[in-house]
Amino acid sequence: MVVFEVAEEENKRIRAVLVGAPKSDVAELEGLTDTLGYEVVRTMMLARLEENPVYGLGKGKAAEIAALATELDADIIIFDFELSPRKQRNWEKLAKIPVIDRQEVILRIFADRAQTKEAVLQVQLARLEYSLPRLAHSYGDMARQRGGNFGAKGSGETQLELDTRKVRERIAQVKRELAQVVRNRQTQRKKRERFSLPTCALAGYTNAGKSSLLNALTGADVFVENKLFATLDPTTRKLRLTPPENSASPDEGSAADYSQYVPPTTVLLTDTVGFISNLPHSLVNAFKSTLEEAQHANLILLVLDASDEHAESQYATVVKVLEEIGAEQTPRIIVLNKIDTLSDDAPQLAHLRALFPEAVEVSAKTHSGFDELLARMQEKLFPTRHPA
Numbered sequence: 001m002v003v004f005e006v007a008e009e010e011n012k013r014i015r016a017v018l019v020g021a022p023k024s025d026v027a028e029l030e031g032l033t034d035t036l037g038y039e040v041v042r043t044m045m046l047a048r049l050e051e052n053p054v055y056g057l058g059k060g061k062a063a064e065i066a067a068l069a070t071e072l073d074a075d076i077i078i079f080d081f082e083l084s085p086r087k088q089r090n091w092e093k094l095a096k097i098p099v100i101d102r103q104e105v106i107l108r109i110f111a112d113r114a115q116t117k118e119a120v121l122q123v124q125l126a127r128l129e130y131s132l133p134r135l136a137h138s139y140g141d142m143a144r145q146r147g148g149n150f151g152a153k154g155s156g157e158t159q160l161e162l163d164t165r166k167v168r169e170r171i172a173q174v175k176r177e178l179a180q181v182v183r184n185r186q187t188q189r190k191k192r193e194r195f196s197l198p199t200c201a202l203a204g205y206t207n208a209g210k211s212s213l214l215n216a217l218t219g220a221d222v223f224v225e226n227k228l229f230a231t232l233d234p235t236t237r238k239l240r241l242t243p244p245e246n247s248a249s250p251d252e253g254s255a256a257d258y259s260q261y262v263p264p265t266t267v268l269l270t271d272t273v274g275f276i277s278n279l280p281h282s283l284v285n286a287f288k289s290t291l292e293e294a295q296h297a298n299l300i301l302l303v304l305d306a307s308d309e310h311a312e313s314q315y316a317t318v319v320k321v322l323e324e325i326g327a328e329q330t331p332r333i334i335v336l337n338k339i340d341t342l343s344d345d346a347p348q349l350a351h352l353r354a355l356f357p358e359a360v361e362v363s364a365k366t367h368s369g370f371d372e373l374l375a376r377m378q379e380k381l382f383p384t385r386h387p388a
Helices: 027-035 059-071 085-095 102-113 117-137 159-194 210-218 255-259 281-286 288-295 311-324 347-355 370-381
Strands: 015-020 039-045 076-079 099-101 199-204 235-240 266-271 299-305 332-337
Touching: 015 027, 015 059, 027 039, 027 102, 039 059, 059 076, 059 085, 076 102, 085 099, 085 117, 099 102, 102 117, 117 159, 199 210, 199 288, 199 311, 210 235, 210 266, 210 299, 210 332, 299 311, 299 370, 311 347, 332 370
Parallel strands: 015 039, 015 076, 076 099, 199 266, 199 299, 299 332
Antiparallel strands: 235 266
């Protein structure tokens, strides 16, 4: 396969044509593409998919998409569904520009956003496992030999075999390094557990405002950006639940004061990587050590963006991922965030209130609803430690 380089001038964004599956919502792919820094020049919706081994759809429609990309001077074509290595190679031959799928978009975003050693290793592992089955389509000549001598046993390895072996060796190495990082994380978790502080994890769809909520509640300075996957690494901060006026020690000998006294209660609040629909399993597996913060938490704050019209389906996605990592039984509080962006009589808000009558409505921007949220957390984590 010819390797195409995407030329990016200093002030020019990569121009992308998006192709969506029938009856799908490509708004999320558009958001992912924007997060990657690409410019969406056209979005096409397919009327149907065909069992075509060459392109996955009819040759006429494939030619139409390729011609459109040329007409729009696009640098890349992005599909909202998975492309097999063979189809990806065929598409690139036809369009003469790079062609990728949704999974590779997410991998590229993660690669750009990874900061800590653990996140870098997790992304490397996911990308290596994604690229392995695609190596067979990276060479025009599969029989190029390397090594071996005339008359010796065997003729040596092909370039494909050499590269495949190197990728497998690198995968094994990254897994070993990641396992060590995971052991270090487990050690840190055990140290925290010795202090007997309960843990609470912020979980939710990407861009639901989890990092903003962590910052607002704890005074942390976690990076916040209005883009998907702004946070890849878990951040843990202490959060005091008991209001100061209830936590102050009463005067000695004052029985009435003691009856209202609430012992100070502190929890560890952890921000986690955001979820997304159809998150590649390679990334779910790679980020399991990060997602374990939700798995081992005593309480999960399931954060939803109340202003997002897809909040209901996003809730279903988050619940599904929590089930995949074994956290479906963990107690949770549903938090409707960004409440400041909606009027009290907004139909969207009425719909969410009907769906989640026990949810807490908050705003990380205005701190609205924080008292109720802290009280609910106190009730869940310290059920016997509240005023008589």
